[in-house]
Amino acid sequence: MSPKEIVSSYKEFEDLLIKATNTANEGITISSMDQIDRPLVFVNEGFERLTGYSKDDVIGKNCRFLQGEETDQTTVDILRRAIKKGEQATVELLNYKKDGTAFWNRLSITPLKDKNGVTTHYVGVQSDITELRETQKNLKSANKELALFQDKINFELEEARRVQNFILPSILPSTNKLSFASVFEPMDQIGGDFYDILEIEKGIFGVLIADVTGHGIQAALLTFMTSFAFKNIALQTSSTAKVVTETNEKLYNKMPRGSFITMFYAVYDSNTQLLKYTQAGHPEGYVIRANTREVIPLTSLSPLVGAFSKETVSYSESIVKLETGDKVLLYTDAILEVWDSEDVMMKREEFTTFLIKNSKLPIDELLKDIKLFCLKFSGQSSFNDDFTMVGFEVLS
Ligand SMILES: Cc1cc2nc3c(=O)[nH]c(=O)nc-3n(C[C@H](O)[C@H](O)[C@H](O)COP(=O)(O)O)c2cc1C
Incomplete structure (x- = not known):
């Protein structure tokens, strides 16, 4: 290549560089550091478009002319210090x-240095981020509003949870023939588990455990509805099938589509030691017989509640004779739906073996130990779902 050709291709390259520089949306500027007041010696067309100043307006002037009344002086200081030290700096400032x-x-x-490390020039790149700042500002205030809204929802959920606790018995009944115990561990969200214990007549107790579908406010409202419907009926009769049948009638058509309740309702007559029960779509209950070290499942396999019309469902009732020392355990599905660290679900036999092993414990201790057993099995410190149990022990 001849020197002439090199020059001509270098010129071509220079033209290309200038064209590229001018096409950029950003402002590109060069200031000379060895002239008085460090004036601009180059600005691209992007700078002209951005600021409205022409080359002629600005060449030979220090770029501070873009600053004004509301330009933050501490940000200008950052530039000043960087230039003094010959360092790079990036700032956002009002111009x-x-x-x-x-x-x-x-x-x-960014400084341009000669071979001795002396800063001869600075290159500046200017971008208009007004819209971006506006969007950031709007986003910030939207986030703030969202956080306030979330606080409000949390507060209301907390209130709903507090009120929901009112439907649980505050004191468990106790007689010389019977001792009751319960464990209720609601998860963070409002869940749909609840239980109730009623004295229907002297020595005759109704024990209910129920699980309403879903979580949140809807579950809270459904638990109220179910609890009130149930209580009104349960105080009138000792037939568990009748109570569940009528509760279903009361709730059917009043529940949101797809919602239902599973329940296990038992009535124990401490005069006769007979236990009647109806299992409506709910996990079976257990009688834990300490004397013979047996666990007897309580099943009556009836459909769930609130989803079917009275013409299409019927609820049956079973009966079992209890003995002194027997314990009755009712619970919601979280007790059997525990997974270990390898994602293996607890087997029913593992659970019943545990019950047999601990069948001599008083009912309140047994329930506490079941909770610890399930937590140990899952390797966690809390449950993923509501964890609810209610039980009683026949003392005599
Ligand atoms: C290459 C270069 C570009 C600059 N561009 C801007 C600019 O766009 N806006 C601005 O407010 N300051 C800009 N400055 C900063 C000012 O020119 C000046 O350095 C700053 O105000 C601090 O120095 P002073 O105390 O002399 O004002 C630039 C500086 C350099 C070296």
């Missing part, structure tokens, strides 16, 4: 266009 319009400038300045 003013030729027509006086303010804009947010993301400015980056």
Whole structure:
């Protein structure tokens, strides 16, 4: 290649560079560091478009002319210090266009050094980030509003949870023939588990455990509805099938589509030691017989509640004779739906073996130990779902 050709291709390259520089949307500027007041020696067309100033307006001037009344001086200080040390800096600062319009400038300045390390020039790149700042500001205030809204929802959920606790018995009944115990561990969200214990007549107790579908406010409202419907009926009769049948009638058509309740309702007559029960779509209950070290499942396999019309469902009732020392355990599905660290679900036999092994414990201790057993099995410190049990022990 001849020197002439090199020059001509170098010129071509230079033209290309200038064209590229002018096409950029950003402002590109060069200031000379060895002239008085470090004036601009180059600005691209992007700078002209951005600021409204022409090359002729600005060449030979220090770029501080873009600053104005509301330009933050601590940010200008950052630039000043960087230039003094010959370092790079990036800042966001308020600047003013030729027509006086303010804009947010993301400015980056980078030193160009000669072979001795002396800064001869600085390259500046200016971007208009006014819209971005506006969007960030709006986003910030939207996030703030969202956080306030979330606080409000949390507060209301907390209230709903508090009120929901009112439907649980505050004191468990106790007689010389019977001892009751319960464990209720609601998860963070409002869940749909609840239980109730009623004295229907002297020595005759109704024990209910129920699980309403879903979580949140809807579950809270459904637990109220179910609890009130149930209580009104349960105080009138000792037939568990009748109570569940009538509760279903009361709730059917009043529940949101797809919602239902599973329940296990038992009535124990401490005068006769007979236990009647109806299992409506709910996990079976257990009688834990300490004397013979047996666990007897309580099943009556009836459909769930609230989802079917009275013409299409019927609820049956079973009966079992209890003995002194027997314990009755009712619970919701979280007790059997525990997984270990390898995702293996607890087998029913593992659970019943545990019950047999601990069948001599008083009912309150047994329930506490079941909870610990399930937690140990899952290797966690709390449950993923409501964890609810209610039980009683025949003392005599
Ligand atoms: C290459 C270069 C570009 C600059 N561009 C801007 C700019 O767009 N807006 C601005 O407010 N300051 C800009 N400055 C900063 C000012 O020119 C000046 O350095 C700053 O105000 C601090 O120095 P002073 O105390 O002399 O004002 C730039 C500086 C350099 C070196």
